[in-house]
Every structure is written in structure tokens, then in C-alpha cells.
Amino acid sequence: MKTKNNVQQTILKSMAVVFSVALISLTVNAQDFWQAIYENNGFKDIAMAMVDVNTENTVESTNTDMFSNYKEETEESLEIENWMMDENSFGTFVTMETENENPLELEGWMTNDSYFNNASEMFIEETENELEIEDWMLNENLFKASGEVESALELENWMLSENIWKV
Numbered sequence: 143m144k145t146k147n148n149v150q151q152t153i154l155k156s157m158a159v160v161f162s163v164a165l166i167s168l169t170v171n172a173q174d175f176w177q178a179i180y181e182n183n184g185f186k187d188i189a190m191a192m193v194d195v196n197t198e199n200t201v202e203s204t205n206t207d208m209f210s211n212y213k214e215e216t217e218e219s220l221e222i223e224n225w226m227m228d229e230n231s232f233g234t235f236v237t238m239e240t241e242n243e244n245p246l247e248l249e250g251w252m253t254n255d256s257y258f259n260n261a262s263e264m265f266i267e268e269t270e271n272e273l274e275i276e277d278w279m280l281n282e283n284l285f286k287a288s289g290e291v292e293s294a295l296e297l298e299n300w301m302l303s304e305n306i307w308k309v
Contacts, residue, residue, distance in 0.1 A: 225231050251257055
């Protein structure tokens with residue numbers, strides 16, 4: 143039992159060492175990762191292009207000229223051709239037929255209980271007793287209204303306040 147515990151501890155320690163080495167190698171490779179992300183994104187170029195050149199002399203001309211070659215692209219309008227309007231070009235090669243099924247027929251074996259291992263015994267019809275009116279159901283004292291009358295609703299100031307119901 144003691145050797146089993148020692149083996150388990152040795153395996154856990156070696157796995158921890160391997161995990162630590164892998165983690166260290168990842169962090170060494172990713173030292174400049176965030177710096178590269180910030181340098182290579184387009185936000186820097188966009189921000190530099192948006193800076194007013196007249197007030198900021200530190201902006202390089204290469205950064206501000208990057209949007210100077212902007213051209214508005216247009217597409218030629220599409221023309222409707224005859225084949226596009228021809229109904230015979232679309233879907234006539236597929237024919238749909240209505241499928242008619244013959245009605246099912248009840249055969250003799252379907253009603254023979256011997257084929258179903260006395261399964262008909264499981265389907266015993268249950269009948270319920272007819273409901274009866276009892277004396278307590280007719281006792282008016284049990285179902286008497288309590289006599290409480292609800293008071294009429296009243297308008298309060300907060301309901302009419304324009305400050306609360308501004309749109």
C-alpha cells in the first residue's frame with residue numbers, strides 16, 4: 143500500500159513538472175504577443191488618419207495619405223433577360239404525382255387474441271361510480287358570501303402627475 147502511494151505521488155509530481163515546463167514555454171513564446179496585437183491592428187492607422195494635420199505636425203504624410211486613393215465603386219445595372227422571365231425554364235422538369243393509398247383492411251389474425259399473448263387482459267375497461275349529491279353540498283351556510291364590499295377606487299396625486307408619466 144505504501145509503494146502504491148509513493149508511485150502515485152511520483153506520477154503527480156512528474157505531471158506537475160511537465161505542466162510547469164509547458165506553461166513556461168508558452169509564456170516565453172507569448173511575451174511579445176500583446177504588443178504585436180496592438181501594433182498590427184488597424185485602429186492606429188485610423189486614429190492617425192483622423193488627426194487634424196493642421197494642428198498636429200507630428201502626423202506623417204504616409205499615414206494621412208493612406209485614404210487618399212479612395213474611389214467610389216459602382217456596379218453595372220443588371221438587365222432582365224428573356225430566359226429569366228420564362229416559366230418553362232424553372233421547375234417544369236419536376237413532376238409531382240398525387241399518391242393514392244388503398245384503405246387498410248382488418249384481417250382475421252388482427253382480432254385473434256392468441257397471437258398477442260393475452261394482451262387483451264391488460265386493457266380492462268374501468269367504470270366509475272356515478273357522482274352523488276351529499277348533504278354538505280346543499281348547505282347554504284358553507285357557501286355564503288362573506289358580505290365584504292370592495293371600496294371604490296380613488297385617484298391619487300401621483301396618478302395624475304405629469305412628471306411621472308412623461309413620454
